[in-house]
Amino acid sequence: MIGTLLALSMVTGPTLPESLRAAMHTVRPAPAFDAWAVPVAKDAPAHPRATVYRWWTDSCPWCTQSLPALEQVRKNAEPAGVRMIAVYHPKPPRMVDPAQVAAWAKAKGWHGPVVIDQDWSELEKLAGPLKGLSATSVTLVLDVQRRLQHAHAGPVLFPSEKPQDAGPNADFLAMQQALERFFTPDGQSRLDNSPAGPILEVDHNSGPREASREEPCIPPSQQL
Amino acid sequence: MHTTITAALTALAMTTVVMGHLVVDPIGDIATGNRNLDIGSVSITDDGVDVFVSLTVDLLDGDWGKYMLFLDFDGDLSGSGDNDNPWARNVSGLSGTDTFVGTWLDGGGGVDMQEYVNGGWQSSSGSVWASLSINWAANSINWTFHGAVTGSIADGYNGFEIEVATTGGGSGDPAIDLLGDEGTQPGWGSGSHSSEQYYYQFSTVPAPGALALLGLVGLYGRRRRH
Numbered sequence A: 001m002i003g004t005l006l007a008l009s010m011v012t013g014p015t016l017p018e019s020l021r022a023a024m025h026t027v028r029p030a031p032a033f034d035a036w037a038v039p040v041a042k043d044a045p046a047h048p049r050a051t052v053y054r055w056w057t058d059s060c061p062w063c064t065q066s067l068p069a070l071e072q073v074r075k076n077a078e079p080a081g082v083r084m085i086a087v088y089h090p091k092p093p094r095m096v097d098p099a100q101v102a103a104w105a106k107a108k109g110w111h112g113p114v115v116i117d118q119d120w121s122e123l124e125k126l127a128g129p130l131k132g133l134s135a136t137s138v139t140l141v142l143d144v145q146r147r148l149q150h151a152h153a154g155p156v157l158f159p160s161e162k163p164q165d166a167g168p169n170a171d172f173l174a175m176q177q178a179l180e181r182f183f184t185p186d187g188q189s190r191l192d193n194s195p196a197g198p199i200l201e202v203d204h205n206s207g208p209r210e211a212s213r214e215e216p217c218i219p220p221s222q223q224l
Numbered sequence B: 001m002h003t004t005i006t007a008a009l010t011a012l013a014m015t016t017v018v019m020g021h022l023v024v025d026p027i028g029d030i031a032t033g034n035r036n037l038d039i040g041s042v043s044i045t046d047d048g049v050d051v052f053v054s055l056t057v058d059l060l061d062g063d064w065g066k067y068m069l070f071l072d073f074d075g076d077l078s079g080s081g082d083n084d085n086p087w088a089r090n091v092s093g094l095s096g097t098d099t100f101v102g103t104w105l106d107g108g109g110g111v112d113m114q115e116y117v118n119g120g121w122q123s124s125s126g127s128v129w130a131s132l133s134i135n136w137a138a139n140s141i142n143w144t145f146h147g148a149v150t151g152s153i154a155d156g157y158n159g160f161e162i163e164v165a166t167t168g169g170g171s172g173d174p175a176i177d178l179l180g181d182e183g184t185q186p187g188w189g190s191g192s193h194s195s196e197q198y199y200y201q202f203s204t205v206p207a208p209g210a211l212a213l214l215g216l217v218g219l220y221g222r223r224r225r226h
Helices: A018-023 A061-077 A098-107 A121-127 A163-180 B148-154 B208-214
Strands: A035-038 A050-056 A082-088 A114-116 A139-143 A148-152 A200-203 A207-210 B003-009 B018-024 B039-046 B051-057 B066-072 B099-104 B110-117 B120-123 B129-135 B140-146 B159-167 B196-201 B221-224
Touching: A018 A121, A018 A148, A035 A098, A050 A061, A061 A082, A061 A163, A082 A098, A098 A114, A121 A139, A139 A163, A148 A163, B039 B159, B051 B159, B099 B140, B110 B129
Parallel strands: A050 A082, A082 A114
Antiparallel strands: A035 A114, A050 A139, A139 A148, A200 A207, B003 B018, B018 B039, B039 B051, B051 B140, B066 B099, B066 B159, B099 B110, B110 B120, B129 B140, B159 B196, B196 B221
């Protein structure tokens, strides 16, 4: 039988496209995702100092490498005041079963909250024109004012000491460093003293949306 | 109906013979309207060492789209069971597949090449490897399987059967288009079925000089299963 070899065209994090670069430090529109696949845990801090959105799909090999790495970050980030949300965007855009999406996330090693962006509209809203992106598996970090503080244009980031993984490793470290700026000094959340962050709410008609700071901050997990 | 065009380029002064074969698939024979999944044609050639496969679709999309090659080297003597591929796509009729090649374009693109060994799919560290190039202007995806001819002949195979399919990014997605005469597949949320694969014989079978002298062409045919 013919021998075969897995051949992956390893891609390091590309330079941010101009549209995304121009969006840095600007206030992004409030996202309104289609549904929760996995809600925010009830014991998660209600007022995060920053929110990370990572777009992914179940059959994306880059996500297979990136999500477990981001899950490790999430374990430290969440109690320190940074919320991390995995955003599933089906390819092609279409309706998907939230339960199925939840199972896919778990299989990829992600155990945090998951929302669905079934028509990629929130990706385009937050990251800019899709045609400017070399990958849709982008990661965005928004502060409490929804200003874009860090962006990874995809598709892959993970920690590694291997020379061939220098790009993904550098991107991972940059992401980690960007998030740590939002951590409290002792690594513990100061959320109770922080202004309200971009809390996602679920409207039963339109799906999750980001609450305004004036609205009561009800943990999304209690709204489903 | 598809049309089949066979061309052979032979050069007596050269040590290798390059044969070409093009299978044309009609545009518009899919149920979903996803132009990036609508196969237009597939060509296969080799230079006596490497195999070159080129897939053209109606309109490529850089954000999504998966492309699958199912290769069978020994008929049904071994290989996968029915509806069994490493990407869990819902495509039946391809029992006996020995090598699966999955390709994506987003995120820079890549190739996942796996073989069926000991009852399961696994990436292999064999001598054959694949590289990928994309011609956006021509809406074509081009694979080079390095050492596929020499490696396969060394393993006792003179060619392979192939099916080409397009699909989405979700586990359980069906083939939206299949190369050949299967007809329009049902689309998202349903299964898909391959009933026809093509056989490609390497240009070096028989030896290049003899092949050129004999003027053999059309060694490439199709085989309907079941």
